[in-house]
Structures are given as structure tokens and as C-alpha cells.
Amino acid sequence: MEARSKPQRSEAARLSKVLVKSYGCQMNVYDATRMADLLSREGYAETQSEEDADLVILNTCHIREKAAEKIYSELGKLAIAKRALNAQGRDMKIVVAGCVAQAEGEEVLKRQRAVDIVVGPQSYHRLPELLRQAKDGARVSDTDFAVEDKFRVLPAPSGAQIRARGVSAFVTVQEGCDKFCSFCVVPYTRGAEASRPVAEIIAETMRLVDAGVREITLIGQNVNAYLGADGDGRQASLAQLLDRLAQIEGLARLRYTTSHPVDMAQELIDAHGANPKLMPYVHLPVQSGSDRILKSMNRKHGADAYLSIVEQLRKARPDVAMSSDFIVGFPGESDADFEATMALARAVGFASSFSFKYSPRPGTPAADRDDQIDETVKSERLAALQVLLEEQRQGFNAATVGKELDVLFEKAGRHEGQIGGKTPYMQAVHVEGPMACIGREVRVKIIAAGSNSLSGRLMSEEAKA
Ligand code: SAM
Ligand code: SF4
Secondary structure, X not given: OOOOOOOOOOHHHHOOEEEEEEOOOHHHHHHHHHHHHHHHHOOOEEOOOOOOOOEEEEEEOOOOHHHHHHHHXXXXXXXXXXXXXXXXXXXXXXXXXXXXXXXXOHHHHHXXXXXXXXXXXXXXXXXXXXXXXXXXXXXXXXXXXXXXXXXXXXXOOOHHHHHHOOOEEEEEOEEOOOXXXXXXXXXXXXXXXXXXXXXXXXXXHHHHHHOOOOEEEEEOOOHHHOEEEOOOOXXXXXXXXXXXXXXXXXXXXXXXXXXXXXXXXHHHHHHHHHXXXXXXXXXXXXXXXXXXHHHHOOOOOOHHHHHHHHHHHXXXXXXXXXXXXXXXXXXXXXXXXXXXXXXXXXHHOOOEEEEEEOOOXXXXXXXXXXXXXXXXXXXXXXXXXXXXXXXXXXXXXXXXXXXXXXXXXXXXXXXXXXXXXXXXOOOEEEEEOOHHHOOOEEEEEEEEEOOOOEEEXXXXXXXXX
């Protein structure tokens, strides 16, 4: 493991507790942990309580209007808490990070006076410097796409920090998006596609595994577009990276998310049959089942291409569980287009999914169209799709009852004597069992399926002990 530098107590170290609240995707969850690691080197301890915090960071999401508006309502509450603290002679710095910061920049400072710092997803490694600038009441903003690689600057977490976060961890391998789907803000907030070098990812993964992590999820806005430097001018694909990571002793499970259908290379599909550590669960957003809508979304794939990827995946790994994202009510979506989405969902049979009403985002091409769909129609379509997707999810869970599956145990369960973990298909499972199972994959017989989790029985006598 790399030697870590001693904590450097800076000026900002007089503020001692930081609360980092993350919204939106897994990329934000990962960035939030890196911010906490960075600030811990500056003398800040993490807290989960707002009353306790001298520094609150909202790591924001801009993907839908509701997500962005939620941040302003949260900021309104924080502003009141800050005023109350100021009246007691204490301060609380407020930072807006993430995609709202990137998309709205100085506008955030104008809209909410209580905000001290605005920092984008590509510049949060500069937080210590921004805090120093804001120390005497200055309000600062940094939303540059930094020239330096933030991952090289960010400090590694300590073994204790890794252990506190559990046995499953995210590693960002790819950032940004070049796809420009006509509904989406990501290419504007996260910039162009860029991949981290293989050696950097292996080093980060080994550090996590050394500290007890057993499952790694590689994350990226378009993770399967990954093409990372691999020394001597070579480049590695996601399938090759997964193969390299699978060789790390002690690492039990690998996952990756989120993938785009056009980057679903045959080599990656085949990896599901060849790499035993790669879990049989693929999140592959389709958005719509109508070719006409997919074209106007600029998705660059049709419904048949999507179905054929699913077929190939099932050929490579027959038990693979599919998951997806759907958007209903995209401009111009007719009843027939929506029916095509329902038909695609029926054809695939998803183990889990996320579905959303189309939300017009400023600056994206679809937002300017004059054939926007009525809110009531969007709501009706979303409700119908969600009924179907929920039936599929419940059906998938029910079909695991009676099976024996490997469960990676992650934490104590809600009840005394209970422990909780995940199946290879991302289902939550609870069993009666000893805490010694945490961090291990143990064979479990699934005995019942509830609405959100499964219950099971440990199969191995040794594990029960
Ligand atoms: N890169 C991934 C992909 O291409 O599928 C997903 C990225 S995005 C963070 C996650 C999901 O948010 C998308 O798959 C899409 O379903 C949804 N989304 C993005 N923009 C949206 C919008 N304007 N309205 C509603 N949902 C949206
Ligand atoms: Fe957004 Fe499309 Fe890029 Fe996914 S592929 S991040 S939906 S623009």
C-alpha cells in the first residue's frame, strides 16, 4: 500500500466537521467519498448531522428539473440553519458541488446568498484552496474543466476510512459523455469522454481490497466506452480491464455501470461467459422501445439492436439479469410509440429498472421542441410502465425462491442476529447468521421473496458457526 502523508492542518482546519450530502447517480456517491477523503487530510472529520457541521457540501444532480429544484429547497433550509448558527457566533460554510454547480455556476451564488462556494465535478480537488479563499467571507466559484487530472491529486483513503464504508465500493474508471442524447445534460455538465489509466485503477482497487473490500463496481457515465492507457502506447477496453482486475486476489465480485447499447462490444458480452468474477447483472438503459423516438433522442441504436444485445448476453451467460432506464413522454411520443416501449419491456423481462417522465432541460435540443407531451399523458404512461416493470421485478424475485445462491454479506440486518447481503443479481437478502460472514460470499438457500428483499438460510454449517 502507498505511504500516506501526515494530515496537514491548514487554516481551514478550525472548521472541523464536514457533512457531504450526495444526490443522483453513483458517480456522485463516489465523488462524495473522494471529497471526504480530501477534506480529512485538511483536518475535517465526517459527520452525518447538520447541527454538527461546520461545512456542508451538497453534491448535486441536474439530470431532471425536480432534482435541481430539490437542491434549491435544501439550500433554503440550510440558509436558515446557517443564520441561526451565526446568531450563536458560529459559522457554517455551504458548498454546492456536482452538476447543478457546473450547469448553473455563479447563478447559484446569486440565487442563494448563503452559498459560499460553487465547485464543478471536474474541479473539486481544489476544494482546500477554495475554502481558504472563502475563509473571510469571500464567495467563490470554480467550474473549470481542470487541465490537471483530479484523480492524481486526490489523496487515497485510509484503511479505516475504507473499512467504515463497507465491503462493496465504487471506482470511477470513465467520466463524461460524447453521445449527446437530445434530452440529456450530462455532456454539458461532465464534459467529453475520458478514461483513467489501467495502472491507476488497479492501484486504487488493490488498496480497497487490501482494506477488506470484496466487490468493486466500475463506474462511468458511459462505462463501456472505457478505453484507458495501458503503458507503451497501448489501450485497454473495459473487457480487458475487467480481466486484469479479476486477477486481484481477495476480490470476489466485479460489476460495471452505466453502459450504452452502442458501446456494448462483443468482447464485453463474451466476458460475461468467461470472467467468473463478473456478476450476471447488466444495467443497459434503452430509454424507449420505439425506433422513431430513439432516433429523435439521438440514441444511435434501434429497438432490435437492443434486443439482439440482450439475446447475445443471455447466450454468453444464460442467467444474466437485465436492468434499464426508460423515459416516457419524450416530445412527439405517440400512443403507438409508448406501446412499443411496453412491448420491448415485455420482450426482455427486466429484473429491475428506473423509469422517468421526460423533463425538458435548458440547453438540450429536445427542450426547444414544440411537440412537448402533456403532463397528464406523461403521468398515465409512466404509471402503466411502472406497473409492468414492478410485476417483472417481483416475478424475478419470486423466481429465485428455492434456489441456492452465493450471497456477499455486507452488514448487520435490521433485527438482532440477522445479516444482510446481495445476490449476484443485486437482490438484497437477509438471513439469520453470524457477523463473521460479513465480507464473505456464502451459499444461501432463498426461502421467501418480500417486496424489497429476499430471505434465506445459510447452507454451509461452517458459516453458521
Ligand atoms: N449514460 C447513461 C445512459 O446513456 O443510459 C445514463 C445517464 S443518466 C445520468 C441516467 C438516466 O437519467 C438516463 O438513462 C435517462 O433515463 C434519465 N434522464 C436523462 N435525462 C433525462 C431527462 N431530461 N428527463 C428524464 N430522464 C432523463
Ligand atoms: Fe446522457 Fe445519453 Fe450520455 Fe447517457 S449517453 S449520459 S443519456 S447523453
